[in-house]
Amino acid sequence: MTLAIYGLSRAMTWLGAFVLVVLAVLSVLSIGGRALSGLGLGPVPGDFELVEAGTALAVFCFMPWAHLKRGHAVVDLFWRAYPAGLRRVLETATDALMLAVWVLLVWRMGVAMLDYRANGEVTFILQFPVWWGYAASMLPAVVGCVAYAWRLLETLRIVQPPAGFESAEVAH
Numbered sequence: 451m452t453l454a455i456y457g458l459s460r461a462m463t464w465l466g467a468f469v470l471v472v473l474a475v476l477s478v479l480s481i482g483g484r485a486l487s488g489l490g491l492g493p494v495p496g497d498f499e500l501v502e503a504g505t506a507l508a509v510f511c512f513m514p515w516a517h518l519k520r521g522h523a524v525v526d527l528f529w530r531a532y533p534a535g536l537r538r539v540l541e542t543a544t545d546a547l548m549l550a551v552w553v554l555l556v557w558r559m560g561v562a563m564l565d566y567r568a569n570g571e572v573t574f575i576l577q578f579p580v581w582w583g584y585a586a587s588m589l590p591a592v593v594g595c596v597a598y599a600w601r602l603l604e605t606l607r608i609v610q611p612p613a614g615f616e617s618a619e620v621a622h
Contacts, residue, residue: 452612455600459514462590466511473504496576503583510590514597517548519615538605545605549598556591559584 480494494500516522529537563584571580603609 452600452609455597456518456612456615458593459518459597462511462593463515466508466590469504469508469511473501473508476500496573499573499576499578503586506583507587507590510587510594513552514590514594517594517601518597518611541605542602545598545602549595549602552591552594552598556588556595559591560588563588 476494476497480497483491484493532540563581566581566584567579572578573580600609604611
């Protein structure tokens with residue numbers, strides 16, 4: 451199970467990277483089109499709508515892997531001064547809070563997606579349904595819930611991380 455969760459999270463990261471590359475190319479084409487408007491070119495219609503939805507998707511794709519690798523920003527000025535027991539309590543509390551926030555976020559995102567779908571709201575330029583952006587982000591968001599829960603289990607030493615990953619005790 452550990453390898454499946456880590457593998458899926460890593461695959462989501464690659465998907466997020468691909469989405470960002472596509473968004474960068476789209477932005478360059480759109481900006482180039484604006485700059486060359488005198489030659490009959492123009493911006494890509496709805497570029498900001500696509501960038502908005504794509505950026506959200508990319509962020510949701512990156513977060514599970516970042517959490518499993520303990521890649522989030524930390525402030526550890528006094529970390530080494532804390533006793534090992536306090537560090538373990540803080541890690542457990544942090545992982546539990548991150549999981550709770552992530553579950554809340556995914557739940558509310560699901561509610562918003564269903565509301566947008568029921569209301570039939572569409573984007574201004576491209577006229578695509580707003581709920582599509584939410585739906586695209588739901589899979590990586592649910593993977594995030596699983597990854598955050600798994601990391602909590604690792605911190606509690608109920609399961610072990612795969613070989614090559616640091617133990618539940620962060621080596622700062």
